[in-house]
Amino acid sequence: MxxxxxxxxxxxxxxxxxxxxxxxxxxxxxxxxxxxxxxxxxxxxxxxxxxxxxxxxxxxxxxxxxxxASGNGKKERPANSNVVIGKIDISRRGTGYLITEDFDEDVRIPSKHLGTALQDDKVKVELFKRGRGKRREGKIIEILERGRSIFVGKLKKQGKQNYLIQPDEKSAHIDFFVLPEYVKDAQPGDKVIFELEDWVHPRSLPEARIVEILGKEGTNDANILSILAENQIKASFPEEVEEYAENISTEIPEKEIMRRHDIRNKTVFTIDPDDAKDFDDAISIEILDNGNYYLGVHIADVTHYMPRNTILDEEAYKRGTSVYLVDRVIPMLPEKLSNGVCSLRPREDKLAYSCFMEIAPNGKMVDHSIEETVIHSNHRFTYEQAQEVIDGKESEFSEEMGMAAKLAHILLDKRFREGSINFETPEPKFVLDENGKPIDVILKERLFAHRLVEECMLMANRTVAKHVDQLRKKSNKKTTKDLFPFFYRIHDQPDLEKLKNIEDNVKPYGINFHIDSPTVSSKALNTLLKEIEDTPLELTVNDLMLRAMAKAEYHPNNIGHFGLGFENYAHFTSPIRRYPDVVVHRLLKSYAAGQPSYSYDELKKVGSHCSEQERAAIDAERDSIKLKQVEYLSQHLGEEFPGVISGVIENGIFVDLKDIHCEGMVRVSDLSDDYYEYDEKQHQLVGRNHGKKYYLGKEIRVKVVRTDIKARQIDLELVDDGE
Missing domain, CATH: 1.10.10 (Arc Repressor Mutant, subunit A)
Known part of the structure; x- marks a missing residue:
């Protein structure tokens, strides 16, 4: 009853x-x-x-x-060994999945046992008795830590004076109620950022407080800013941080110049995207009398303007990185610093932290120094302008650009010979109208000018990490954990199971890629990438290999960088847009002054936070690209595109549209010519009656039939199956 x-x-x-x-x-x-x-x-x-x-x-x-009334409190739950802790992931249907280190497989939490948990919360779960062959299930018995500080959704009016917020799918799985005094100036239909006020019982609604109004749902600003909030990123800076930044002097005191290595008489130039305003790095180059190259990589000296434990530093740490969305940049530092005081703008004196490297014609570094400098950039090149000079266009910097290009070729060849993996993934670039609506999409061209800057920066990053290694070797102490602790960019071996998955997928094409040992060599991966170059498999295998790769992280324990093939590697070259580079600058300056800096344990904590923020930024960047792709294809419903099958699952096939490098899905229910079964081992759909196969790398033609801007999804229909 x-x-x-x-x-x-x-x-x-x-x-x-x-x-x-x-x-x-x-x-x-x-x-x-x-x-x-x-x-x-x-x-x-x-x-x-x-x-x-x-x-x-x-x-x-x-x-x-x-x-x-006294005596009616809840009885203490007995200690239970059948309890696990982890992070909760809640599907759009309201079922929870506990991600825990205790098991390889997630623990399923039925919606009625979620309690008052929300997406990404750290929770304690009591496991149910497990039936034979059934997956683990449990119920949440305690919320240990809230995973999200902000949520995003649409405000709705409910009755005369009640307001509800319907969260975006990625934000939360349940509606929130808002008291009228917490609605601010938001109107029904507005997209808003809100915080959880309280949630007292699973059968009541959680209470929200609106903290920011993003605008009407569906507008470009609301869509883009929602992506940021979904990924726990705030666009605007707190007032007190902006105020702190505004009070920083743009003048360089003579005393500071006297203290530094003054290289304002050297030829220095920057190479950046045409729309860049935050110039982190500059280059100088010459050939010494002994025939060696003398490369200077000059980096904006952010730490001079941002002492530790100031409100500016705390905000930069919190953000961890700048976020590069399709139509805007969310900077790590306020504009006064990122585009002004710190930016190495042309024809302005600037404070820099420079890495000077003497490099032999075979690419081997023979000497280096790391110094605080004053520079004066002579010219600002875009990548396209730099490429023109590399290709022979006359410029007053032709000689320097030619030297830099020649050195970059040497360093690039050496790097690939020594085990660096040669990934080339095309990126879409959108042409937007004044309302942020995409009117065209093109694939970004990869110029050698990009490679030139990349090789110079990689060399500097590698050199500063080697520098600390040398400091340790010069010291008489035995242990290294607490001796000159350093902040590395590390990259572990790839996931062998995922690489074996690639082995299965390339076999039908006659490509023999075999994994039979506990480790894999970068040479084997490069051979495969070479074999699939300019074939239908290229994009797909590149993508599968990227997924098989471990995620690069920041950590004081140096395990090397597998992808680059470097034993020592750190991030030094972008302190305007990456907090880890700020940490590296501080460490190097402290050690140069003979002083201690961050401890090993502090660096572990900073590394974990910065790695997490970087992942959130990458997700936001990908989401913004996907949003614009869906918006673009919403204007092309019914049109046909050539595509390549990029993924196969039981429910259908994912197709990469060649012209715009955008993924949509053909559902298996729409393949009406046969009954298709999923072959898990071969990763393909096979027709039961006619034997037709859909597999990775197969070229097909599809039509765009549906788009969902809110869910950022594209539904496709098969036009030509490629047979």
């Missing part, structure tokens, strides 16, 4: 009070928590309170507040 609404109210009220035994709760608060509207529900709520009071379960306080 189902419970009456009054009995349900009783149960929820008692549960709330047992979880908050000291709390005195007003009648109006209960009305909001239980979303009570109308006279009948009000009467039921009053009856529920009176029933609990009559049974001595609650007491009434002055003013009508209610409180738990």
């Amino acid at each position: 189902s419970k009456s609404k009054r009995e349900t109210f009783e149960e929820i009220i008692l549960d709330i009070l047992q979880n908050n035994p000291e709390a005195q709760i007003p009648f109006e608060a209960l009305q909001n928590i239980l979303q009570v509207e109308g006279g009948k529900d009000n009467q039921r709520l009053k009856s529920a309170i009176n029933s609990l009071f009559d049974r001595n379960l609650i007491v009434k306080r002055r003013g009508g507040d209610i409180q738990l």
Whole structure:
């Protein structure tokens, strides 16, 4: 027999009070928590309170507040070894999956056992008894830590004075209620960023407080800013941080210049994208009398302007990185620093931290120094302008550009010979109108000018890490963990199971890529990448290999960088847009002054945070690209595109549209010419009656039939199956 609404109210009220035994709760608060509207529900709520009071379960306080009667608290749960801790991932259907280090497979949490957990919360789960052959299931018994500080959704009016927020799918799985005083100036239909105020019971709604209004749902700003909030990134800086930045002087005191190596008379230039404003790095180059190259990589001296533990430093640490979205940059530092004081703008004196490297004609570094400098950039090149000079266009910097290009070729060849993996993944670039609507999409051209800058920066990053290694070797102490701790960019061996997956997928094409040992050589990966170059498999295998790769991280424990093939590697060259580079500058400066800096344990903590922020930024960047791809294809419904199968699952095939490097899906239910079964081993769909196969790398032609901008999804239909 189902419970009456009054009995349900009783149960929820008692549960709330047992979880908050000291709390005195007003009648109006209960009305909001239980979303009570109308006279009948009000009467039921009053009856529920009176029933609990009559049974001595609650007491009434002055003013009508209610409180738990003593002796009615929840009994302590007995210690249980059948308990695991992890992070909760909640699907759009409201089912939870606990990601825990205790098991390889996630633990399923049915929606009725989620309690008051939200996406990414750290929770404690009690496991149910497991049936044979069934997956592990459990229920959440405690929320240890909230995973998200902000959420994003659409404001709706509910009744006369109640407001609800319907969160975006990636943000939360349940609606929130908002008290009128927390609505600010938001109007129904607005996209808003909000915080969790409280959630007292799983059968009530969580309470929200609106912190920012993004604009009407569907507008470009609302769409883009929603992506940031989904990934826990805020666009605007707190007022006090902006104020701190504005008070930083743009003048360089003579005393500071005297203290540094003054190289303002040297030829120095920058090479950056045409729309860049934050110039992190500059280059100088010459050939010494002994025939060696003398390369200078000059980096904006952010740490001079940003001492540790200031509000500016705390905000930069919190952000961890700049975020590069399709139509805007969310900087790590306020504009006064990122585009002004620190930026190595042309024809301005700037403070830099420079790495000078003497490099032999065979690419081997024979000497180096790391110094605080004053520079004066003579010219600002875009990549396209630099390429023109590399290709022979006359310039007053032709000689320097020619030297740099020649050195870059030497360094590039040496790097690939020594085990660096040659990844080339095309990136889409959007042409937007004044409202941010994509009117065209092209694939970015990869110029040698990009390679030139990359090789110079890689060399500097490698050199500073080697420098610390040399400092340790010069020291007489035996241990290295606490001796000159350093902040490395590390990259572990790839996932062998995922690489074996690639082995299965390239076999039908006659490509023999074999994994039979516990490790894999970068040479084997480069051979495969060479074999699939300019074939239909190229994009797919590149993507599969990237997924098989371990994620690069920041850590004080140096395990080397597998992808680059470097034993020592750190991030030194971008402190305007990456906090790890700020840390590296501070470490190098401290050691040069003979002083201690960050401890090993501090660096572990900073590394974990910065790696997490980097992953959030990458997700936001990918989401913004996907959004613009979906918006672009929304204007091309019914049109056909050539594509390559980039993924196969039981429900259908993913297709990469060649012209715009954008992925959509053909659902298996739309393949109506046969009944298709999924061959898990070969990663293909096979027709039961006619034997037709859909597999990775197969070229097909598809039509765009549906797009969902909100979910950022593209549905395709097969036009030509390539046979």
